[in-house]
Structure formats: structure tokens, C-alpha cells
Amino acid sequence: MSSLDITRLDTGSAEFDQKLHQKIAWDDSIDPKVQETVREILDAVRTEGDAAVLRYTASLDRLDAASVSDLQVSRERLDRALDAIGADEREALEHAASRIRAYHEKQRPESWQYEEADGTRLGQRVLPVDRAGLYVPGGKAAYPSSVLMNAIPARVAGVSEVVMVVPAPDGELSDLVLAAAVIAGVDRIYTLGGAQAIAALAYGTETVPAVDKIVGPGNIFVAMAKREVFGIVGIDMVAGPSEILVVGDGTTDPDWIAMDLFSQAEHDEQAQSILVSPDADYLDRVHQSMEKLLPTMERAEIIRRSLEDRGMLIKVASLSEAADVSNRIAPEHLELSVADPDGLLAEIRHAGAIFMGSYTAEVLGDYCAGPNHVLPTGGTARFSSPLGVYDFQKRSSVIYFTGEGASQAGRTASVLARGEGLTAHARSAEYRLRS
Structure with missing residues (x-):
């Protein structure tokens, strides 16, 4: 296998700013044909309801049904899913759900009020949205962790009903995803996918109820549909490719860091993995670890393409300068893999989630640490936050x-x-x- 050609940058170079900007820039422009197709689907579902949903489900997911009601997952099917998964998988789902629930319960804001001397009362009333919609990728893709991360905060927020849509192309449906939905407390599940599922949740049909907020990841058609219906309903975000930035001082095993960088690169070719360090020798050793470990990865070609197209090894003058570089990038995931992560944390201003110390791999946050793994990407951590209980609530001012x-x-x-x-x-x- 050929050597891994990953970009090396040095903050001491006169061209650093320009090259960094080129590397972190991501073209999120939408293909006009995709946009046109999505708008056609949205309009059809808005005007035709169930009939359009059935038509697109048959043509795009190759799943025929006499009615949309037939696409609702039955209680019996959910029970079979719980029985079908292994005991270790069920235990892992329940353990992760417990940690995610415990963390998000601490986020729940309270209503408040105060009274002035003349009897005037001012305050804020916090209430959940009535109904939330959760989109989950389906078919061969199975993301039970996404179900937990999106549904549990809604439940903690007090949302009355959580409606989940998950595509089942050719009838293929993941037992693990269905089991996660049961454990997370989802109320209804429809085997719908794509822009037609987003349209059904946003506008409502004769069968699928309209929701107040839509959350969850999907392909470009789903992302575009969410962008188009924003304003009719709330959405969590339109997320870009996954990102990780690791600040390393040389104290963490290079193999560990290489695998942490791989963990994001294996998502897709557009994912971005960056290592920043004041130790040039350490950058070399991590690079060597990546070349050694890459042939052992099942998704080696995706990882290689991601690292060679968008990955970076950045030499800085100090850990303080590493924090400055990180703040400029505002990464989705930030690992402070240093001897004193608490000391460096004080210099970090922009990041979706911050993983402290050598033992805190980003992957723990993906599944079971507790904080939400739905995070701002593409530098939007400068002004936005992880998904949380507050995303499923709204605030009313109270004035008397x-x-x-x-x-x-x-x-x-x-x-x-x-x-x-x-x-x-x-x-x-x-x-x-x-x-």
C-alpha cells in the first residue's frame, strides 16, 4: 500500500493562514438538480398527502404499501426486535440510554418569576413543544446511538409525542434501531425515508401527524428538505461532514491518536481529521502510526481519501497557539490529549464537544458518555451548541x-x-x- 500523503502545515510559515483556510473550507452548495427534486417532493406531499408519500416510498425505497398506516411499525414488530438483539446489545443500549438521560436531566431549565415593589410581576415560562419528529437513516445503515441521542432529550424536555421515521428500502429494517427506539421512548415509527418523510413530518398527512420540530441526520436530500421546511417547523441543524481536531503534547500513545483520527475519517471522504502539536517529532510518529494501522481498517480507502483530501498535521509553537488554531477552526469534536487538559481548557472558546485527557476518546462521546453527539459542524460552534433538552422547549415571557x-x-x-x-x-x- 502506498504511503499516506497528508498535508503538513506550520504556523511559522508565511502561507499558513491561506493554506489553513483552503483546507477547512467546505463547499456546502447544493446541486440545483437536488434542490429541484426536493422541492418537487415537498410540494407533492404538501398537496397530495398520503398518496404522494406512498408513491415516493414505492419508487425510491422499493417498498409497496396499500396505505401509510401499513408503514407504521407495529408493537409486535418492536417486541420482536427487542427479542432479536443480543443480550449484550440490549445491555449496551440500556446503559447508554441511562447515561444520556442522566446528563440531559441536568439541562432542564426551570420557569422563573420575580415581583417588583409596585406588584408588577415579570417572568419566563418554559414549556416543551407538543410533538417532535426524529429522522433516522435506515436500510443497511444502523445508527441506534442516533435514536438515543435525539429521542431522549425530547423525552426529558417533556415532549408529549415523539414520531420517528426510518427508511426501509426493500423492506430492510434494523432490529437494533427499533430496539433503541423502544428504550428511548419513541411513540410512533413509520418506515418512511428521504425528503418525503421530512415533508410528511413538516406538513402532516392524513396519517402522519405534523410535528413542531424535526431532528436527526440524513443524506443530502434529507438535509436539503430540512433546510426547505425550516420556518414551518423547527430543525436541529443542517450538518456538514464530521470533524475531529486533536491537540497533542506527545504524552499520548501515537497509535491511540491515529485511531482517533481514523474514527472520524471513516465516516466519509469529506470528513476532516486534524492533529495539532508543538512537537514535530510527535507529528511524525503519529503519521507513522497512521501508515502502519491504515491497512488494518475495513474502510481503509474512505479513510485514506478523507485524510489526503482534508486531513492536516499542524505544527505550532506552543499549546497556547494550538488553542488559537483550534478556536479558528471551531471543530465539532476537540480532543485535548495533553498532560494538563484543564489548564488548556481555559483557552478554548469554540468547540462542539471537548474531550479531556489521553483516555477520553471521542468515540465515547458518540455512544455512551452522556452529552449529546449531535454537534455543530463547519465552524458553526462559534455560535451554536450541541443538541439538548433546550432544543425541544420554548420560552414564553410572562408580564403582569x-x-x-x-x-x-x-x-x-x-x-x-x-x-x-x-x-x-x-x-x-x-x-x-x-x-
């Missing part, structure tokens, strides 16, 4: 004025309203003024 309070505040409102030329606004406040 006494007569005295309304009179005092009304004078302020009147002046500002008249300054804006809004007479009715002003008079509405002035009616309540006390002389």
Missing part, C-alpha cells in the same frame, strides 16, 4: 402589571411610541395612566 405599575411604565411607553409615530400604541398605554 398592577394599576400603579401600568401607570409608571405607560408614561415611558407613550413617549417612545409617539417618538416612533405610532399613535395607537401611545394611546393604548395612556388610557391606563393615573393622573
